[in-house]
Amino acid sequence: MGKLQCLCFLFFFLTISCNKIGEQAEVPGKPEGDRLPGTDSLVVEQLIEKSFSHYGQGGVHVDINDSYLAEAEDIARKNDNIYQLARIYNLLGQRYRNRADYGEAMKFHQKALEFATVANKQELLASVYNQIGVVYRRIDDNPMALEMHVKALALAEEAGDSLTISSAINSIGNVNYNLGRYLSSIEYFKRSLAMSEAQKNKLGLAINHNNMGESLLKMGQVDSALHHFFTSLDYNYQINSKVGQSICFNSLGGAYIALDRPHKALEYLQKALHLNEELGDLMQVAISHSKIGETYLGMGELQEAEKHLRESLEIAKGIGVLYQIEEGSRLLSELYEEKAEFGKALDFFKTAAVYRDSIINTKNINHLATQEAILESERQREKINQLNQETIRQKSMLDRQRFYLITALIIVVTISFGIFMIVRQMQLKSRYKNVRHQQRLLRSQMNPHFIFNALSAIQVYILEHDIEKSSRFLTDFARLMRQVLRNSTHDYISLKEEVQILKYYLELQRLRFSESFDYGLHIDDSLKIEHVMVPPMLTQPFIENAIEHGIKPIGSEGQIQIHFKNDKNRVVVEVEDNGIGIDASKEASEKERSHESMAIKITRERLDMLRRDSGGRTELSIRDKKQINPFDRGTIVRIVIPLVEIDQHGKTVSRQKNNVLKTESVSV
Incomplete structure (x- = not known):
């Protein structure tokens, strides 16, 4: 398996996993004190729940803003329900992020952050910051991602939201993994795992066991990694998560390749391919073909390797996944070099080089799109501030009537403050002398x-x-x-x-x-x-x-x-x-x-x-x-x-x- 391919696949898994934890934190079941009273608020909750179910079944084939979520947004806007609007925008940001549209994702997360700040709900703010951190991870801005996840953890701890605390700790572990700090990542995954066990959160248990397995695999502890992968697979079977099962199959395939058992690895990689085809996730289908092709290549079965690698490359080109095109081209170059067809090998090598440069440019564009989204949000906030200032000017006539009263109060407060400062200054002088004597005593x-x-x-x-x-x-x-x-x-x-x-x-x-x-x-x-x-x-x-x-x-x-x-x-x-x-x-x-x-x-x-x-x-x-x-x-x-x-x-x-x-x- 290529390094870039393995990292990208794991990264996709971690973001999906954290996304699901965030979604679980938002499903209906919040205390009534967190909702506006009335039937409309309950209707919005039901619509959000239906959107979860509808989108989860269709995945990439479903519109991001489906009819359920659009109706929920409309009702929440009419009722000025800022809490539910923040949740809806945060969910939309997650969905755009999973489609790799990071600029749109950041726009919605910034909107969610504004509403969550006004709602003054710490657990909601923690969830939004955590999702913003995932966006930064996806564009390889790990320092900013870490800052967002740490901020989310602090807010979640202050609010006592154990589910978001677990998610934030898991996310910090992911950042450490991306930075190659595998021992540190395991420590964070262990903390998140313990919290998931206390919460009896099977999804969290599945995620953290797989994460720990990937870190251990990077450290060469293959047997320990296999134990965690099989444990994660069991939990994914219990919650009937086909996405999680597919991820575990791929992880198991990678572990058996590390053990030099390619036939056993192919068994699990084929299972992952069938599940991805059933889910209709073309990007994961392309990755599965690439992994299988690479395994056949390592076994010397060049015909089977060529079939899967070409299938992977064709799908990747169809959906425009640059890193997978680069990976497929690189592996085909190696394959044709093995077959002594050096002309084709050189052509695919050049293609891989071109797409490698394109990946770097795409990352830069993603950074730019994210920053533009943040600037656009700032501009919108500035417009709101200008409207508020206009409102203030219109009320200036009423404010004049209060001027004299306020002036009188200011004078009273100023005099009181002056007296307080004089007394305080005298106390400070006395303390200053006392401290000097203490210093002399300490120094002597x-x-x-x-x-x-x-x-x-x-x-x-x-x-x-x-x-x-x-x-x-x-x-x-x-x-x-x-x-x-x-x-x-x-x-x-x-x-x-x-x-x-x-x-x-x-x-x-x-x-x-x-x-x-x-x-x-x-x-x-x-x-x-x-x-x-x-x-x-x-x-x-x-x-x-x-x-x-x-x-x-x-x-x-x-x-x-x-x-x-x-x-x-x-x-x-x-x-x-x-x-x-x-x-x-x-x-x-x-x-x-x-x-x-x-x-x-x-x-x-x-x-x-x-x-x-x-x-x-x-x-x-x-x-x-x-x-x-x-x-x-x-x-x-x-x-x-x-x-x-x-x-x-x-x-x-x-x-x-x-x-x-x-x-x-x-x-x-």
């Missing part, structure tokens, strides 16, 4: 536990008669204490001094823990360490946490990397370790957590004060690496502060806002 004291442990370590080295390490430990300890005490009264010290303090501190900790970890200090060449000024002891609490709560539990081979970077007149400090991570370190004692939280709280207040003094932007973020990569471990602390330098007059100047800072003391 090292963690008592560290000092005690350091002295204990020195005692051990002396008792063991390790004169060299005792001397080095005492020397570094004295230098560190001298630096800490000297800089405790300064608001800023040079980056050179800060780095020196960190080196002393890290060397002491390495000696204390028998050199069970290594560290690295990395400084951008663009940062002049003698002139760049930073708040003292800003990173020390986080380095201490990394050692005590991250690296200490793992025992050995610890790594701490500290980076000072220049980012557009900002200094970015990153402290990264490979310890157990913040989540796993939550089992620390209450006293340690109190110390850690107090250090973080005071650091945030220091950054907030620095932001007010400098007028620049500050940030503090602490993330477990597993949040970024499930297979990584450790913690990343990221601190962003304005770039502050000493000018020729000895004053600290923020380069971000180009203003002189008002500080009490500076160490140069």
Whole structure:
């Protein structure tokens, strides 16, 4: 099987599957609170249900906007039922998407999004965002697809809509599959599978088992993949989904080809072909012929291979499926090369190359059509805004009568606000002074536990008669204490001094823990360490946490990397370790957590004060690496502060806002 063919087939399956999950979420059975009261609303629900049934039986041979759905839209419009209109437009978008008309699909999804926003129904918004994400997946815009699916997941979780949550998680797994991140995709499929089991949703179970099988097959775990394919097939039999059965047959065919059992593969591929012919889905019929032809080609049965490949190519040309034309031409080129008919082989090779270029152009056109649909939606929204403004102008005469009352209220509110701001300012000044005292206290004291442990370590080295390490430990300890005490009264010290303090501190900790970890200090060449000024002891609490709560539990081979970077007149400090991570370190004692939280709280207040003094932007973020990569471990602390330098007059100047800072003391 060709890679492109396999991916396109799987992609078709995933979009159909997610579409069906979305449709199940919209079938009648919603609580009455989600519908407008009255008979007309119930009639619309019945018409939508009939459209589901009618379209599901006819597939591609049925008009997208059939009579049932058109009547439902008409009634919903007359009753101004924005909830049902949003559902109808979302369904139309899905149907256009499955016909590969992505521009029209995005137009209807955007209309659905507008109505869903007005209806303010989170579960409906989640469904619309999820379907928009599928459109982006179909045009290979995976970053935008992921953004839409994540947004849908957040809304569905907020609304408690378990069916849409499962669908969104499945969709995120699909994006990971498209990006070749098969392990991550399996994790998402497992989560969606567990939810489908809890919901007893057999369609969801069928979809997720097949998805997991495809990911495992890509990873070469064929036996595990077969187990999931057969499980999916069983569920598809239970719900009588012929589309799902056809997909499973093709997946099983691919697995048996991977096991080098082509005759068994042909058995399932032929079943898929018969089902696709029964369903009348010409695109899938073409794909089935291509898969069968490719299998015969691999077996050396060139006559049978040629018959199926030519049939696939003829159907593909008839319906204009470019990627299938390219696939069929490529395989026929290989076939005629095997038959030593090199003229025909070259002709089909050229045809495949032409269609490969056409596929790239088509993708670009699809992107363009999608963006044009979004722009058209924006233009329509702008027209609505202009009409609203015209209405506002027509009511201006009535608004004038309220002017004086509103003015009086504004004056009262302004005076009240002014009094509140004065009181608030006085409170902030008091808090500002209090925070400065807390900072001084924090900077003037090292963690008592560290000092005690350091002295204990020195005692051990002396008792063991390790004169060299005792001397080095005492020397570094004295230098560190001298630096800490000297800089405790300064608001800023040079980056050179800060780095020196960190080196002393890290060397002491390495000696204390028998050199069970290594560290690295990395400084951008663009940062002049003698002139760049930073708040003292800003990173020390986080380095201490990394050692005590991250690296200490793992025992050995610890790594701490500290980076000072220049980012557009900002200094970015990153402290990264490979310890157990913040989540796993939550089992620390209450006293340690109190110390850690107090250090973080005071650091945030220091950054907030620095932001007010400098007028620049500050940030503090602490993330477990597993949040970024499930297979990584450790913690990343990221601190962003304005770039502050000493000018020729000895004053600290923020380069971000180009203003002189008002500080009490500076160490140069």
